[in-house]
Amino acid sequence: MSLPPYYPDNEKPCVLTLNAGSSSIKFSLFELDATAPALVGQIDGIGAKPHIKAKDGAGNKLDDVDLDITGSQERQHHQALLYLVKWLRSHGEGWKAKGVGHRVVHGGEKYAAPVLLTPDIRRELASFVSLAPLHQPHNLDGIDAIGEILPDVPQIACFDTAFHRSQPVLAQTFALPRALTDEGVKRYGFHGLSYEFIARSLPAHTDRADGRVAVAHLGNGSSMAAMVGRKSVASTMGFTAVDGLMMGTRTGNLDPGVVLYLLDEKKMDAAAITKLLYKQSGLLGVSGISQDMRELLASDHPHAKEAVDLFCYRISRELGSLAAAAGGLDVLVFTAGIGEHAAPVREQVCAQAGWLGIKLDREANNAPSKLPRCISAPDSAVEVLVLPTDEEWMIAHHTQRLLGL
Known part of the structure; x- marks a missing residue:
């Protein structure tokens, strides 16, 4: 679905971050090289009573309203993303997304770092749904919806498991038959993006x-x-x-x-x-x-x-x-x-x-x-x-x- 063009005379390049869950979509908008978001918010209640809350970088309320979105949860999820893109354009100051970064819960054994999404990688990430059935499908839904709404904007997948791929093999292994281990039944660890941020900032504090x-x-x-x-x-x-x-x-x-x-x-x-x-x-x-x-x-x-x-x-x-x-x-x-x-x-x-x-x-x-x-x-x-x-x-x-x- 195509959308109206961004404000051509007042364009501000930015990066949009998305954390799409089953009933909520958390989002932030960062101007390039910014240390804090220009705005942050969440659409929750998807599948029941969708509602958007958002505030600017100074903490001032930008919106706090129910959304007129109906239909199946899958349809509401897609419509919520479409609404979000339109909302960003109407409330922004000429922001133009140069990239969209997604939190993806599971990257399996292969993905130990963020990647530029391609159709092949998207299909591979779908194979990890069985490893994170309550999270991965919704992360992929967010990727698919943005691909349809903003087809020319590149997307990056950032994995919650990636930071832990540095662990020793023994720390990742269950005492199961090797055939199951070889299929990927092992310890992956999560919240990796949070731990990576702490690791990155730690030298400033100790x-x-x-x-x-x-x-x-x-x-x-x-x-x-x-x-x-x-x-x-x-x-x-x-x-x-x-x-x-x-x-x-x-x-x-x-x-x-x-x-x-x-x-x-x-x-x-x-x-x-x-x-x-x-x-x-x-x-x-x-x-x-x-x-x-x-x-x-x-x-x-x-x-x-x-x-x-x-x-x-x-x-x-x-x-x-x-x-x-x-x-x-x-x-x-x-x-x-x-x-x-x-x-x-x-x-x-x-x-x-x-x-x-x-x-x-x-x-x-x-x-x-x-x-x-x-x-x-x-x-x-x-x-x-x-x-x-x-x-x-x-x-x-x-x-x-x-x-x-």
């Missing part, structure tokens, strides 16, 4: 950046990774993004026997188990109240406290595992929504990790949300930092670099 670092990306989706020399050596997420830490609605690490029990004793099918593991568990399932850490921390219900305690316990357990994989620990970084803003979670995790020599500066930890900052005590053996992550900037950076903009 002289231990190239040492043994554990990063806790804590949000509705949570994971941790160990880095040595700012390269991934281990991660908590494995074959899928449901592994590892307890999350907002995902179980995290789970005895495979539980799945067999659900199949045999509860007679649940794959769809019902998938819904349970991904949508009904985690903080929401344990608390029975909410998946939102802010609500749970504010609640005096014992189930809310138990959910928070379990979340912190799982982080502490995995931190010990990552320290073992890295051969020790020099720096611990908290990032993402919970990591950056939930001081009680950071305090509890650090208290449980005292055996690693971590000592927290409680005043620094509880200070207003000034980021980045160090929250460890001067005599702490491990430096503890709170650093903001920026996956969108990472995508924009790769898009500009690959396109030579």
